[in-house]
Amino acid sequence: MVGIIGYGAYIPKYRIKLEEIAKVWGKNPQEVISSLGVAEKSVAGIDEDAVTMAVEAGQTALRMGGVSPSKIGSILVGSETHPYAVNPSSTIIGETLACGNNYLACDLEFACKAATTGIWLTTGLIESQKIDYGLVIGSDCAQAKPHDVLEYTAGSAATAFILGNKKNEVMAEILDFATFSSDTPDFWRRDGIRYPAHAGRFTGKPGYFAHVIGAAKKLFQKSGTEPSDFDYCVFHMPNGKFPKRVAKILGFSFSQLESSLIVEKIGNPYSASSLLGLCQVLDQAQPEAKIFFVSYGSGAGADGFIFQTTKNLMKKRRLAKKVAEFIKNKSYLSYAQYLKIRRKI
């Protein structure tokens, strides 16, 4: 059995309210908030980036996993805001976490689903007995051009997962997997360009919905399951509306989805979005809970997983700060402060 043996989340303490951004651009704040289903978003501090946040989450995951960092056989880091274009985030993180030198380090990029692809790759390495433990990180300090609609939602956060296969260590087993990919350019950033571009409403139906539903249906079919078999469902959260709509289309109830919804208070921390939702579900779930999970990455693809929690979850998760605590611990910024600490001015 391969599964999660430790997880960690990190959300920076700064927030900006959508109302604050909307006022600057002469928009009606209530309209923006209700159309996006997001009230505020997390903002990384002036000395934070995808790597520093990844280290924070990684430390927590290692502590919960109870594994010596030197036993980590692979570090896969999914992000679209790696601080360097050339020079891996994974080695900086590995060095800081004292993982020694015999780990496979690799940075992954696939918009918001890079890290979930890392979970699948790591599962393969463990199942084929190439490594015993692997660290997968999803961390983003999401960038948005001022006045672009993305500015309202692009947030910052990190998640880290240690995967392993020892029954006494696994807290959430990976029962099944399905993926769905196509060449659908709904959101992109060319080399050397500071901010991503997107194709507006095209990111919805042919992007998010086609791929999330495609992966979900394949996963139902492959595993012989249906929505009522699950205690929880988790989806990528580019805004507050899409995960609710896709859950409804697939036949899940709001109560199955509710525990994972971090987007209203955090926004969309890209690679960490769906995984932060998963962390929040793991913070609350009982043993033997079944979780249906689908990420989404523009470009485009979706990775679906079925997780099942074990009794190890209850004891281990006490070792980490809950997602809800990170969400509560916050300090608001003005728009000018936001521009300053994100180095836009």
Next chain:
Amino acid sequence: MQIAVLSGATTKFGELWEQSPRSLAQEVVSQAIEQAGIEKKETQALFVGNMLAGILGGQENIGAFFADELGLEVPAVRIEGACASGGLAVHQAVLSLLTGKYQTVLILGIEKMTDYKPEEVAQALMAAGSDEERKAGLTFPGLYALMAQAHMEKYGTTEEEMAAVAVKNHFHACLNEKAQFKKEITIDDVLKSAKVADPLKLLDCSPISDGATAIILSSKFKVQSSRDKPVFIAASAVATDTLALADREDLISLKATKKAARKAYQMAGLGPEDIDLAEVHDCFTIAEIMAMEDLGFFEKGKAGQAILKGETKIGGKGPIINSSGGLKAGGHPVGATGVKQIVEVFNQLSGQAGKRQVKGAKIGLAHNVAGSGALAVVHILSNL
């Protein structure tokens, strides 16, 4: 010479991301040919109404482009007249038949807009505006907002009256399978929607859309049976005005509409009181109010109240306006719009409008406007 509309077909209007201009054209032209009961080779010329294929798609020469795609080795021309490209294409086709050179012609109105970013589309549409107004940063919502303000000031027209246009047209669109927005809305929804250019709000504005429409006109037709109700083009008229809004005599009416309507009524030997239904150019709700007045259906300043009372809604005392949902709710693929208006009037007059059939409709009008009123096309169709 009598010119009959043999057939009319339209695609669904909306965000047609799965379809290319080629597939849209194939879809409507094959339907139009089939409905007309003719062979494709019987069409002697192709008139294409389109505004943005060059500026957005990089494809000029689209007369030949669509003739090639449709397998038609016939004279083919593209007609561009901003948002009235479709109406102008019909006008040119009518003129070509009147010369006697052709007897049966195909008109295709087509536009692909939603594959591009809204700012690119807004900029491309401003190619229909005047240099000075474009450089000053005006866009069409801004230009029509200025007209709305003038109309409100002069006649006391209210935001509720403008909202009633959108409410009615959304109601009609719910009865039209091909409409972009099949969703009923309320006056309150319109009033509470996001401001675009004061006093126009989001739900006062027509959308950008993809879509294609085709009709076949012929001066050589046979009435198959006594039950057949041929629909004729009774008038086709075009008029122009200044390109810039700043150069207009006033901002409370479109002179091009008035002039084209006057010519069309004269040509048909009819007056506004004879019109049972009309498809008018409601690119913004204020535009429908102004059209009602400029086409002579209501006195200046009286249309808003009549619309609010439901007189122009299906079931009202008439004339019934924009039974298709208009541009507002039916969708506005600019080059296709003027042709789609003819299709709607044709369907109504030939009793093929289904759930939105206006009972006993005999005479219908189509009104298509370019830019902020620089050009207007008016067609009158009759089944008498």
